[in-house]
Amino acid sequence: MSQTATRNTDIETALATAKESYVAANPRSLARYIDATAAMPGGNTRSVLHYAPFPLAMARAEGYRLWDLEGRDYIDFLGEYTAGIYGHSHPVIRAAIDGALDGGINFGATNRTEARFAAAICARFGLERVRLANTGTEANLLAISVARIFTKRPKVMVFDGGYHGAVLGFIGGGSPINAPFDYIVAPYNDSEATRALIARHAAELSVVVLEPMLGSGGCIPALPEFLHMIRAETQRTGALMILDEVMTSRLAPGGLQAVRGVRPDLTTLGKYIGGGLSFGAFGGRADIIDLFDPRRADALAHAGTFNNNVLTMAAGLAGLTQVYTPEAAIALNARGDALRARLNAACRAVDARLQFTGLGSMLAVHTTRRAIVTPADAAMGDQKLKELFFFDMLAAGIWLARRGMMTLCLPIDDAACDRLVAAVEGFLVARAALLAAPG
Numbered sequence: 001m002s003q004t005a006t007r008n009t010d011i012e013t014a015l016a017t018a019k020e021s022y023v024a025a026n027p028r029s030l031a032r033y034i035d036a037t038a039a040m041p042g043g044n045t046r047s048v049l050h051y052a053p054f055p056l057a058m059a060r061a062e063g064y065r066l067w068d069l070e071g072r073d074y075i076d077f078l079g080e081y082t083a084g085i086y087g088h089s090h091p092v093i094r095a096a097i098d099g100a101l102d103g104g105i106n107f108g109a110t111n112r113t114e115a116r117f118a119a120a121i122c123a124r125f126g127l128e129r130v131r132l133a134n135t136g137t138e139a140n141l142l143a144i145s146v147a148r149i150f151t152k153r154p155k156v157m158v159f160d161g162g163y164h165g166a167v168l169g170f171i172g173g174g175s176p177i178n179a180p181f182d183y184i185v186a187p188y189n190d191s192e193a194t195r196a197l198i199a200r201h202a203a204e205l206s207v208v209v210l211e212p213m214l215g216s217g218g219c220i221p222a223l224p225e226f227l228h229m230i231r232a233e234t235q236r237t238g239a240l241m242i243l244d245e246v247m248t249s250r251l252a253p254g255g256l257q258a259v260r261g262v263r264p265d266l267t268t269l270g271k272y273i274g275g276g277l278s279f280g281a282f283g284g285r286a287d288i289i290d291l292f293d294p295r296r297a298d299a300l301a302h303a304g305t306f307n308n309n310v311l312t313m314a315a316g317l318a319g320l321t322q323v324y325t326p327e328a329a330i331a332l333n334a335r336g337d338a339l340r341a342r343l344n345a346a347c348r349a350v351d352a353r354l355q356f357t358g359l360g361s362m363l364a365v366h367t368t369r370r371a372i373v374t375p376a377d378a379a380m381g382d383q384k385l386k387e388l389f390f391f392d393m394l395a396a397g398i399w400l401a402r403r404g405m406m407t408l409c410l411p412i413d414d415a416a417c418d419r420l421v422a423a424v425e426g427f428l429v430a431r432a433a434l435l436a437a438p439g
């Protein structure tokens with residue numbers, strides 16, 4: 001057998017053993033999973049949460065801690081895929097939701113909080129106008145739809161490795177369930193190829209949509225010059241630019257766009273901004289968003305039973321104005337930068353094929369030493385080794401995404417960061433032979 005084949009067999013063996021331990025340690029999660037398959041396909045109603053042999057089920061949470069069905073506790077380094085920035089049941093958020101509940105829910109009317117919340121979002125992210133929705137998916141669908149109407153052009157440019165929602169997924173190119181827009185899928189962080197595609201489709205291109213850092217696609221930041229090129233080329237050709245900051249708005253007080261100095265025509269938001277409840281928003285230029293002004297004879301409609309629901313309005317307003325203040329955003333992201341630097345230093349010290357990409361409070365593990373600039377670079381990592389990392393982290397009491405993404409929530413402190421560093425150092429030692437291989 002070649003060296004590579006032997007190594008692959010060694011990873012398979014280690015992974016099989018790790019999964020056996022996982023199965024033995026989690027009989028209640030297994031039983032729950034089997035029960036769940038009766039009503040839901042594969043026991044699942046949120047695709048990202050499924051993994052083999054079965055997903056771990058959690059029973060409760062507090063601060064930065066989660067407890068599984070067996071009663072074992074984990075440090076929550078997933079932070080609900082960026083939506084859980086406040087940790088579990090933050091007292092200020094909790095009080096805001098309690099207050100809203102006391103006032104009664106489901107008015108079928110406008111309420112006192114929605115305009116204050118909208119104003120706080122506009123002020124924070126430099127938007128002239130905003131509209132609220134229930135998910136990031138909706139926010140992007142609406143933003144793309146209004147861009148097509150505004151420009152009177154059909155085509156939508158997205159990027160390989162991008163993710164904008166349940167029906168707007170472009171990791172690995174695209175998905176049969178995607179909303180049927182006329183897409184052009186461009187290569188992320190490839191300025192020359194993207195510039196050429198924009199030029200080629202200029203007459204028909206309505207909008208270029210991208211994340212300023214690929215989140216689900218592996219925490220790969222857009223190169224600043226790539227963002228600036230797209231801004232310049234969209235302005236030149238009359239297309240709009242949407243920055244999807246559903247995940248990245250947490251990375252600085254004004255979102256990642258403020259750090260990069262790129263002002264898009266529209267911005268989409270979601271996740272933590274709803275205070276941990278369902279949320280989405282799209283906003284930006286008044287001349288575009290005002291197409292929804294219901295006083296206009298030709299107003300566009302934007303419906304949504306829960307767009308202004310009092311629970312999200314209250315939790316979101318309290319969170320953004322009292323808890324995740326600009327100062328808190330700066331401190332949390334500095335903590336994330338320091339943590340990622342420690343993790344990468346530990347990997348480099350033993351020359352392991354392991355690294356952590358990302359910015360601020362978002363990070364993702366990759367099982368390769370090569371510099372990761374594009375999704376193709378990330379795909380060169382050993383996927384089985386990444387799976388082993390996941391199961392080893394669970395065994396060490398670290399909760400993270402199966403695909404290796406981690407985020408920091410506000411309660412995460414130095415002790416929690418030390419525990420993650422210790423868990424990764426343990427992985428580097430226990431799996432040293434597998435991590436020493438080229439790649």
Ligand SMILES: Cc1ncc(COP(=O)(O)O)c(C=O)c1O
Binds near residue numbers: 246247
């Ligand atoms: C960048 C980005 N946009 C949009 C979405 C969709 O948000 P939601 O899951 O609320 O529909 C996500 C969700 O992960 C996201 O990461």
